[in-house]
Amino acid sequence: MFSLCSKLDKENVNSLVESTRDLCVSKGILMQKKDGQSPTKTYTCVPCSLLPSPIPKDGFQLLTFLQPHINKLIHDVSQDDEFMSAAFKNVIKVDDFTKRLYDIYKASKASGKQRLDFGILRSDYMFEHVVDKSGNKFFNPKQIEVNTIASASVKLGSGLSSVHSDVLQYAKMKELTAHLPKNESLSRVARFHDIWPRESGREQTHRGQLNVT
Numbered sequence: 001m002f003s004l005c006s007k008l009d010k011e012n013v014n015s016l017v018e019s020t021r022d023l024c025v026s027k028g029i030l031m032q033k034k035d036g037q038s039p040t041k042t043y044t045c046v047p048c049s050l051l052p053s054p055i056p057k058d059g060f061q062l063l064t065f066l067q068p069h070i071n072k073l074i075h076d077v078s079q080d081d082e083f084m085s086a087a088f089k090n091v092i093k094v095d096d097f098t099k100r101l102y103d104i105y106k107a108s109k110a111s112g113k114q115r116l117d118f119g120i121l122r123s124d125y126m127f128e129h130v131v132d133k134s135g136n137k138f139f140n141p142k143q144i145e146v147n148t149i150a151s152a153s154v155k156l157g158s159g160l161s162s163v164h165s166d167v168l169q170y171a172k173m174k175e176l177t178a179h180l181p182k183n184e185s186l187s188r189v190a191r192f193h194d195i196w197p198r199e200s201g202r203e204q205t206h207r208g209q210l211n212v213t
Helices: 010-026 057-078 081-088 096-111 152-170 174-179 185-200
Strands: 030-033 042-045 122-131 137-147 203-206 209-212
Touching (some): 010 042, 081 096
16 A cells, blocks of 8 residues: 555645645534643644545455444444443453443443434554465455544544545545545434434433433
């Protein structure tokens, strides 16, 4: 694999960096800057790559096929009380953060009121460059981690896809935008937002947020 940035000279890179920052601001790809000095809230662009990273198409297609099954497996495991208790019994003795999460899990299971589950899972992968005995080269996807609390990635991921599409055009690589995969995470969360109130029966709206009980 290679970097698209290798096709750019230093002057173009500097110009695209400024354009990328402006695009991130316009699309809300921001994070709060915590320097401990400013009396008011300030924001900065979320760290991101200047251009999308090329990955093997067949590897990406394999992962998009497998990921729903992996997600279902993770969900099914989370519903196994006996397994969860055994897996966490030692960890919660020494890790307060994990214990608080496990307490929420137990309280949710004990209430018996939840009839609809919704998971936001961010799976991170890297591609291993493999050469087999016959000299054939291929990239083997390896899962690095599964993040189950990365809700901000829903907005950031979909917004960054749009940023990369625009930057590719600024870099005179418009033909590559056709190869960018669609990121539908935000629209999928929005669809769940429409389903949830009907399933739960009660809802409260407070300061633009939907709180469901």
